[in-house]
Amino acid sequence: MKVGRFLISGKETYGFVKDGKIATKEEIISKTGIPIPLTIKEFLFDGWYSEVISQNPKLDYAVSISDVKILAPIPNPPKIICLAFNYVDHAKEQNLTPPQEPAIVMIPRTTLNGTNSEIVCPSFVKQLDYEVELALVIGKGGKNIPESESLSHIFGYMVFNDVSARDVQAQDKQFGRAKGFDTFAPCGPWITTADEIADPQNLKLRTWINESLRQDSSTSNMFIKIPSIISKISKVMTLEKGDVISTGTPAGVMLNKPNAVFLQDGDKIEMEIEMLGKLENTVKFVP
Known part of the structure; x- marks a missing residue:
């Protein structure tokens, strides 16, 4: 899986990337019903990623990568x-x-x-x-x-x-x-x-x-x-x-x-x- 952080219409989000398309945090919540957290760091390292992957959700990847600004994946690593x-x-x-x-x-x-x-x-x-x-x-x-x-x-x-x-x-x-x-x-x-x-x-x-x-x-x-x-x-x-x-x-x-x-x-x-x-x-x- 490829996981990134993005700016879409001035709003920060994160999600999965596949074939030039993005399944955003909002789409993941909509498709799985899992209330994943606001930040990508919590999502990746506090158990949420594993929970989403275990459900093998069918995502639409509705957003084109060309329509977003790609941010550094993790904004605040400890080191x-x-x-x-x-x-x-x-x-x-x-x-x-x-x-x-x-x-x-x-x-x-x-x-x-x-x-x-x-x-x-x-x-x-x-x-x-x-x-x-x-x-x-x-x-x-x-x-x-x-x-x-x-x-x-x-x-x-x-x-x-x-x-x-x-x-x-x-x-x-x-x-x-x-x-x-x-x-x-x-x-x-x-x-x-x-x-x-x-x-x-x-x-x-x-x-x-x-x-x-x-x-x-x-x-x-x-x-x-x-x-x-x-x-x-x-x-x-x-x-x-x-x-x-x-x-x-x-x-x-x-x-x-x-x-x-x-x-x-x-x-x-x-x-x-x-x-x-x-x-x-x-x-x-x-x-």
Whole structure:
């Protein structure tokens, strides 16, 4: 199932996505009689989703995806955790050895952004970069989770663009401010539930800038694999329902490249992960 959050005629709602159509929260209530809650977070993680799915409702999917604004699937995750240098090909292009333990960066929820929206960047940033990543959405929390149980804690997956101000990163010698600007984390376009993805460790992921292919890799190139990511992070911090873990980016970013061509005002970014959908965003520099 694909579950998203939308703005329709100025009103926020959520629902299921199939073949370019949406079954909204209002339609789900009408067809099932289940009084599902106001927010998508309650719906996904407090038992309502399972109750609706168990009834296998016949939905009309009456709303066209082209008639709505697609929002970031989860507006207020407890934590957004990003991994650095977790792809063998990316570490190699940076002349680095991938770290044995997750090198994590925490970013604020105000970075979250939806597809078909602008990435708004202050004009003092001169080296704006992109990073396509597979994001995990945690559906069951836990502490000290064994690797053998890790995948059962994932509710679903989505595409994530870990936008980075490289000049700020170089100045600060750490990642928090460089990745923490408002709108710097487009994600979605919706959450694809884990049962639809047979092997999350074998998904193609690609990035195009103004239709020019920049990243072309596979989640198979992760150094620390998904079960280990969850287990290792849970040994540091308790994972909670709704947490987002973005698992690192492959080769092809502009960081430390000779003659790097960083993002410019008006650039169009397209990111796609196999079976999960595509993010499309434009860059907007502001004073």
